[in-house]
Amino acid sequence: MSTAGLLVAATLLLPLAMTALCVISAFRARALSLLVLAPIPALMAALWAPEGTLVFFPAPFRMTLTLDRPGALLLGGAALLWSAAGAFAAAYMAGKPRTAGFAIWWLLTLAGSLGTFVVADIASFYLVYGLVSLAAFGLIAHEQTARAQHAGTVYVVLALVGEACLLLAFVMLAAGSPEANPLIRDVVAKLPSSPMRDGIVALLILGFALKMGLVPLHVWLPLAHPAAPMPASAVLSGVVVKAGVIGLIRFLPFDSGLPGWGAVLMLVGIVTAYYGVIVGVTQLRAKTILAYSTVSQMGLLAVLLGISLGEGDPGGVNLVAYYGVHHTLVKGGLFLAVGIVAATGGARLRPVLLLTAILALSLGGLPLTSGALAKLATKPTLGYGALGMAMSVAAAGSTLLMLHFIATVAGDARGNAETVAPASEVVPWLVVALAALVVPWSLYPAVSGDPALSALQPDAIWKLVWPMALGGVAMLLLRRFRAVSGSIPEGDILVLAERCGPAVRRLGVGVEHLDAGLRRWPVAGLLLLCIAIALAGSLIAWR
Amino acid sequence: MSALANAPFYVTTSGGYLLVLAIILPAVAVLAMLLVPPRHVARIAFAVMAAGLAVALVIVAELVGTGMALAYVVGGWQPPLGLALRADGLSAAMLAMTAVVICATGLFARFHQCLEPETQDGRAATTFWPLLMAIWSALNAIFVGEDLFTLYVALELLTFAAVPLVCLDGRAETIAAALRYLMFALLGSLLYLLGAALLYGVFGALDIHSLSRLDGGAPAVTVALGLMIAGLLAKAALFPLHLWLPPAHAGAPAAASAVLSALVIKAPVFLILRLVLDVAPSSAGPLAGQIFIGQILIGQILAVLGASSILFCSVMAFRQQRLKLMIAYSTVAQIGYLFIVFPLAAGTETLPAWGTIAWTGGALQLVSHALAKAAMFMAAGAVAEAFGHDRISDLGGFGRILPISALAFGLAGLSLMGLPPSGGFIAKCLLLTAAVTGGHPWLAATILAGGLLAGGYVFRIVDRALATPAVELVARRPIPRRLEAVALVLALAAVGVGFVPLQPFGFLQLGRPAVSAMVAP
Known part of the structure; x- marks a missing residue:
């Protein structure tokens, strides 16, 4: 196995090995401080392993890993955030109870999350996807408050539903393949000609949209992301949702295109992009606002994916990955910022808030930031017609939402005591923030095909500034309507779904009554006779 | 001949x-x-x-x-x-x-x-x-x-x-x-x-x-x-x-x-x-066509019973207040999977029943359920021994006191839910594939729904294991590690079954007539 292959394999193996080492109590006690190291092979693989690296694990481990362009982009961003958030967690969680358990869930989620970006065969993809989905529960429910419990329960129910959708989709995908565990790209190449094509694509979109948080499957996201401890929120909102993005990138047939399904994805994306903003501005808590912003941003990614799928443009997924990296770093940085701001007061608060504001407005496309580059890179794809306009207005919405976030964070910090966040928390945050501002510049020429300096042209800047100005104006208007704030509960339509709770409970009670009835002697005896007669009769009838 | x-x-x-x-x-x-x-x-x-x-x-x-x-x-x-x-x-x-x-x-x-x-x-x-x-x-x-x-x-x-x-x-x-x-x-x-x-x-x-x-x-x-x-x-x-x-x-x-x-x-x-x-x-007789249908009909009756068993008893398992009763109902539900094998493994003239993937799936389900269920009952036994009861609502935080049992329960649960890596996953994946390719949408839906419900009842216990109760749970008596370790070994074995290949498993067809020529892909 080559060095590159070893790096790619270590992406998955190191975190798993660290989890296994947690059996040793001495290691377990120090696991928290080692979290920062777990994603290092992934980062190195993303930086140095050449595209197309393939790794086969020997039997009985049926696993194939590969590194392609979108995978490497997302892997690099994710590994960076995981590492920095791990360092942040070591400082943030130190001295709190149950850190060993937290570290184990963290490592498992990390392994699954990074695994989704490199796995190439269907069964292993399901494995790592299930790992990230279910292990994330441990992070969400970690604080054991009533809110965290509720969020964890909602999350697990939806995650299991998503798993079921994907399992069926994968089985249908692999059904026509001669191999038991085919490579993803092989089955996807045959997908457009499959007789079950529409069913498969629908299930895939359903399953992955659940993870991405596309409306109306986003309900778990505003509950789960804020419930977790600060560093866990950062990775949940920054990286874990990307498992859905890479899933769609890997499993939808971008080579041949599916115009109908592209339109569906695009429509869902537009609705999600606006919906996240509209509900987000009514929220009162900073982390919930960020979660809704993630919903909105994932909508944007869905639009990009929909366009590529509709046009059969396989290059489009690189843009999606690029936008994904930008969002990973910025959103991770913002969640960490909430933690930093909460621990900072006095004179230090101002620079912290300034950097937070720059990061936040980057999501709206603040010139010179990664958001500006991401928006400019996707502009040609979105076009300059109605869709381009709709997305520009969505950017205005993002600006509005982020202004609301800044106002909320600043308001929360007003009463802070004269303290300074510890350097062990500030440094990881600064690393993420710096990466969020710098990394996209270095990737821009390769992804967009334009030189980086083209992002500084006046017309490019104008394209970015007017939606931001619109967002600013909207913010001024919003301040007039104080009634909206807090008017929509976290998880919005989930509250409606939970109205069905009593009906479900009645059904459960009904099943219990039926069971009690069936388990009475006369009933069971009669049923036994009926079954005997039915079995014998069915054979005679067909003589 | x-x-x-x-x-x-x-x-x-x-x-x-x-x-x-x-x-x-x-x-x-x-x-x-x-x-x-x-x-x-x-x-x-x-x-x-x-x-x-x-x-x-x-x-x-x-x-x-x-x-x-x-x-x-x-x-x-x-x-x-x-x-x-x-x-x-x-x-x-x-x-x-x-x-x-x-x-x-x-x-x-x-x-x-x-x-x-x-x-x-x-x-x-x-x-x-x-x-x-x-x-x-x-x-x-x-x-x-x-x-x-x-x-x-x-x-x-x-x-x-x-x-x-x-x-x-x-x-x-x-x-x-x-x-x-x-x-x-x-x-x-x-x-x-x-x-x-x-x-x-x-x-x-x-x-x-x-x-x-x-x-x-x-x-x-x-x-x-x-x-x-x-x-x-x-x-x-x-x-x-x-x-x-x-x-x-x-x-x-x-x-x-x-x-x-x-x-x-x-x-x-x-x-x-x-x-x-x-x-x-079998189809070998002179009345091949008709008799074959009779066999299929038995299979369908058994499958209907099996599917009802999966759905009904999974709900019952979810509703139970006591751990051991929950596991017992889960047994009835999991047995159901063995009966939906019959229509799925219905052979054809060229492919005998034991050459189908559903046959392998059924056998794996049998084995992995045995290992997982034994592990679960042993873990539940350790819990009941430690706390003197098995009321699920009063077990908050038992994972802290009995981490090995909780882990064993969770791993065994993976197999019951059909999540990788576990024998249950391979079994259910094979059955699901058979249901999809054989045109049995209802059975496919049942398998998925059964997995979801199993996820529900396993998760309930895992959630209890991880919970932090208001009143700290205290063990009545210390439970020796070796007692808990037995359950863990069985649960690990159930997970290990998941490493068999995802295809008709040759060993299970040994001693069955004329099979080698037919399973070759």
Whole structure:
């Protein structure tokens, strides 16, 4: 196995090995401080392993890993955030109870999350996807408050539903393949000609949209992301949702295109992009606002994916990955910022808030930031017609939402005591923030095909500034309507779904009554006779 | 073919005596235990367990080595006059699984008994061992028996050894549960015996090979099969005949529950499989088309019952307030998967049933459920021992005190939910693939819904394990690590089954006719 292959394999193996080492109590006690190291092979693989690296694990481990362009982009961003958030967690969680358990869930989620970006065969993809989905529960429910419990329960129910959708989709995908565990790209190449094509694509979109948080499957996201401890929120909102993005990138047939399904994805994306903003501005808590912003941003990614799928443009997924990296770093940085701001007061608060504001407005496309580059890179794809306009207005919405976030964070910090966040928390945050501002510049020429300096042209800047100005104006208007704030509960339509709770409970009670009835002697005896007669009769009838 | 037809079907093969050993060893142990003083009983059990495990493994190795079924003709008398024993791939897998679970249960029971030194050689403790050995002997006889009467005797031995295990602690409620079990199992035996007698009366033969070559269209065969399968369903506790299982399996001591839920109810399922596959006429007869449909119809009735079992009892498991009752209902639900195999594994002219992926899926489900369920009951036993109760709502935070048990429960749960990496995942994935490719959308939906519901009830416990209760949970007594470790080893084994390849598994087809040419892709 080559060095590159070893790096790619270590992406998955190191975190798993660290989890296994947690059996040793001495290691377990120090696991928290080692979290920062777990994603290092992934980062190195993303930086140095050449595209197309393939790794086969020997039997009985049926696993194939590969590194392609979108995978490497997302892997690099994710590994960076995981590492920095791990360092942040070591400082943030130190001295709190149950850190060993937290570290184990963290490592498992990390392994699954990074695994989704490199796995190439269907069964292993399901494995790592299930790992990230279910292990994330441990992070969400970690604080054991009533809110965290509720969020964890909602999350697990939806995650299991998503798993079921994907399992069926994968089985249908692999059904026509001669191999038991085919490579993803092989089955996807045959997908457009499959007789079950529409069913498969629908299930895939359903399953992955659940993870991405596309409306109306986003309900778990505003509950789960804020419930977790600060560093866990950062990775949940920054990286874990990307498992859905890479899933769609890997499993939808971008080579041949599916115009109908592209339109569906695009429509869902537009609705999600606006919906996240509209509900987000009514929220009162900073982390919930960020979660809704993630919903909105994932909508944007869905639009990009929909366009590529509709046009059969396989290059489009690189843009999606690029936008994904930008969002990973910025959103991770913002969640960490909430933690930093909460621990900072006095004179230090101002620079912290300034950097937070720059990061936040980057999501709206603040010139010179990664958001500006991401928006400019996707502009040609979105076009300059109605869709381009709709997305520009969505950017205005993002600006509005982020202004609301800044106002909320600043308001929360007003009463802070004269303290300074510890350097062990500030440094990881600064690393993420710096990466969020710098990394996209270095990737821009390769992804967009334009030189980086083209992002500084006046017309490019104008394209970015007017939606931001619109967002600013909207913010001024919003301040007039104080009634909206807090008017929509976290998880919005989930509250409606939970109205069905009593009906479900009645059904459960009904099943219990039926069971009690069936388990009475006369009933069971009669049923036994009926079954005997039915079995014998069915054979005679067909003589 | 004609030369083959004249040659006797059963020929004692080189390792054939191993099958006799597998049955006789535990039976001899039972007799020996009656003769020695109580304190030596467990020692005999452990010696026999070691030997029995070795025998089972040698049988598997022999099958792998020769690539043929093992057979033994007792006294050299050919059936229908004499008796034959035969182990094909599936039987050998069952023998090995049984040996592993029995040995693990033996260890668990011993560690459990050692917790209370004053009663460790008492009545309940010493009664447990002969019963366990009798169950083992009966199970092995069922897996290798080749005629319906031997199988009947083995089934009865199984029932009569299993019933006292339920009421080993002598509490009134467990005695009631045991009686319920006994009565319903007797009804099942009665139906089975009626069917076997009918076949013997009409054809004068009871061995499965002779019966399989009969004119399957005869009404006697069909009525007999209907009666026998219904009787076995009662013993397997498939919904809606599960009235006896939850109280019996939940009331029994942990080690007994593990054996009952993991192994004892698998025996009737295995026999139904043999009846449907071997005695129910195959497509080889002159009336191929019609009879084939009859077989399919049985399969469909069984599948409907299996699917209802999965859905209904999973909901019931979710609604339970006590851990052991939850696991017991989960058993009824998981047994359902074994019955939806029948329509999915319906063979064709070119592909026999045992060459299909559903066949492998069903067998894997059988094995992985046995391992996972035994692990779960043992973990629940450790929990009940530590806290003195198994009320789920009062177990908040038990994972902190019993981390190994919680881990074992979680890993076993993976297998029940059908999540990778686990044997349950491979099993359900294969069944789902068979359902999708075979055009059984309802069965596919049932498999998925069953997985979701299983996720629900497993998650409930995992959530309790991780919870931080307002009042710190305190263990009544310390639980030794080795007691918990047994459950973990079984759970890990259930996970390990997940590493078999995702395709028809060659070993399970050994000893089945004309298969090698057909499974080649």
